[in-house]
Amino acid sequence: MFLRTALLVLKKDFAIEVKTLEILVTTLFFAVSCVLVFSFAFVKEGQAPPDAAAGILWIAIAFSGTLALGRTFERERYAETLRALLLAPAPRPALYVGKLLGILVLLALDALILVPLIALLFTAPLFARPLLLLLLLAGGTVGFAAVGTLFAAMLIRSRTRDVLLPILLYPITVPVIICGVRGTAALLESPPDETTAVMWLGILFALDVVFLTLALWTFEPLMTE
Amino acid sequence: MKKSFVPLAVVTALLFVIAPILIARAPYESEMLLIQKIFYFHVPSWVAMYCGLLVCAVGSIWYLFKGNRVADRYAESAAELVLLFGLNGLVSGPLWARKAWGVWWQWDAKLTSALLLWLIFVAYLLVRKYGGPGSEKLAAAVGIFGAAVSPFVYVSVNIWRTIHPKTSVVPDIVKNPAKGFAAPLLVSMLAFVLLFVLLLMVRVYLAAHQDALDELYLAHED
Numbered sequence: 001m002f003l004r005t006a007l008l009v010l011k012k013d014f015a016i017e018v019k020t021l022e023i024l025v026t027t028l029f030f031a032v033s034c035v036l037v038f039s040f041a042f043v044k045e046g047q048a049p050p051d052a053a054a055g056i057l058w059i060a061i062a063f064s065g066t067l068a069l070g071r072t073f074e075r076e077r078y079a080e081t082l083r084a085l086l087l088a089p090a091p092r093p094a095l096y097v098g099k100l101l102g103i104l105v106l107l108a109l110d111a112l113i114l115v116p117l118i119a120l121l122f123t124a125p126l127f128a129r130p131l132l133l134l135l136l137l138a139g140g141t142v143g144f145a146a147v148g149t150l151f152a153a154m155l156i157r158s159r160t161r162d163v164l165l166p167i168l169l170y171p172i173t174v175p176v177i178i179c180g181v182r183g184t185a186a187l188l189e190s191p192p193d194e195t196t197a198v199m200w201l202g203i204l205f206a207l208d209v210v211f212l213t214l215a216l217w218t219f220e221p222l223m224t225e
Numbered sequence: 226m227k228k229s230f231v232p233l234a235v236v237t238a239l240l241f242v243i244a245p246i247l248i249a250r251a252p253y254e255s256e257m258l259l260i261q262k263i264f265y266f267h268v269p270s271w272v273a274m275y276c277g278l279l280v281c282a283v284g285s286i287w288y289l290f291k292g293n294r295v296a297d298r299y300a301e302s303a304a305e306l307v308l309l310f311g312l313n314g315l316v317s318g319p320l321w322a323r324k325a326w327g328v329w330w331q332w333d334a335k336l337t338s339a340l341l342l343w344l345i346f347v348a349y350l351l352v353r354k355y356g357g358p359g360s361e362k363l364a365a366a367v368g369i370f371g372a373a374v375s376p377f378v379y380v381s382v383n384i385w386r387t388i389h390p391k392t393s394v395v396p397d398i399v400k401n402p403a404k405g406f407a408a409p410l411l412v413s414m415l416a417f418v419l420l421f422v423l424l425l426m427v428r429v430y431l432a433a434h435q436d437a438l439d440e441l442y443l444a445h446e447d
Contacts, residue, residue, distance in 0.1 A: 147370065150366065151363075151366070154362070154363050154366060155356075155363065157357075157358075157359050158356045158357050158359070158360060158363065159357045160355045160356065160357065163355070164351070164352055164355065164356060167348050167351055167352075168348050168352065168367055171341055171344040171345040171348055171371075172345060172348075172367070172370050172371065172374055174341055174378065175374060175377040175378050182384075199384075203377065203380065206377075207374075207377050210373055210374075210377070211370075211373075214369060214370060214373055218289060218366055218369060221289050221290055221362070222289070222362055222363070222366055
């Protein structure tokens with residue numbers, strides 16, 4: 001029941017998104033323009049500092065993720081469909097998991113374009129340890145999206161949601177960003193510093209567990225009016 | 226107002242009178258001399274801020290799951306005090322740093338993590354102020370996440386960089402009272418914590434009256 005509900009919510013979001021690809025295309029464009037803006041800030045004499053690529057990657061993911069979160073829930077608000085979902089006789093945490101999965105798919109597609117692009121533009125050896133990078137990206141996006149989905153869902157009732165979402169999200173997800181950036185930067189060293197990356201990965205997964213548990217625990221009372 | 230308020234206020238005032246005397250009499254620290262005295266002001270500010278963080282988190286959990294309005298008032302009041310005492314620490318810190326390290330700000334572990342935690346509670350208050358109706362619940366979630374994330378902020382930033390004295394400085398001072406640093410520190414800390422409690426009581430009292438007034442307004446309109 002739980003998993004089925006979550007997958008149904010995901011399927012619904014997927015069906016809407018596939019029709020226009022609105023959120024995917026706009027957030028991707030935004031992420032790429034973020035990368036360009038940062039390249040103007042960091043590149044000197046045709047070269048960026050060696051670990052700038054790590055920071056740029058994660059900032060692009062975080063910024064475009066915020067945009068995607070806002071848009072996904074704006075869609076739910078527009079037709080009051082979130083209320084309909086909440087009225088359905090389904091476990092509420094399952095709704096949360098469904099929305100979270102949707103955001104994660106979007107962020108994964110984002111990263112799929114961003115990582116090769118940044119590797120190319122900054123000649124960064126991002127693919128030196130593909131498995132570790134993949135795990136870092138997975139851990140980072142899960143942590144970021146776990147908090148983001150919860151906050152975006154509860155901000156749906158608020159008039160000032162566009163401003164409040166980044167205000168709340170960034171201070172709270174800073175540890176996730178630090179782990180992601182430092183872990184990725186360790187992989188960019190030559191030779192890649194695997195032990196440091198694994199240590200950051202450990203902290204990242206611990207954070208994910210805390211965030212997911214808290215989000216599942218508080219989603220029910222938060223969404224009850 | 227609770228009966229304990231007046232005696233508590235007297236004790237706190239007394240401590241704030243004694244503390245400067247003790248601080249003036251405390252020996253000079255061997256390297257930083259007079260500058261080190263700001264320590265008796267700086268550390269207690271942070272202790273009071275962490276008290277606020279704790280009260281806010283517990284109040285938030287209580288409010289979110291039990292719907293208790295009193296708990297919400299405590300959480301809100303404590304968050305405002307986090308802002309106040311945190312600002313105290315954030316101002317006294319750079320003043321000390323300028324003289325001790327030669328710069329106003331260092332991207333060091335404790336400074337960065339303290340600033341981040343402080344920002345989370347500023348966000349908490351922003352949600353309450355601009356979130357519109359129902360923002361109390363939203364804010365409660367921010368309070369819970371803020372407290373949960375605080376150890377991670379500390380650990381991650383700590384590994385990232387460090388120049389600030391280790392956390393062991395304060396326990397060392399307390400364990401060696403003979404050096405003369407312990408008494409003024411403990412008195413200042415106690416004074417700040419009691420000040421925190423007093424301000425919390427006043428603020429909660431105010432919030433309760435605000436709520437009562439709102440209810441009267443609503444009843445009058447009906």
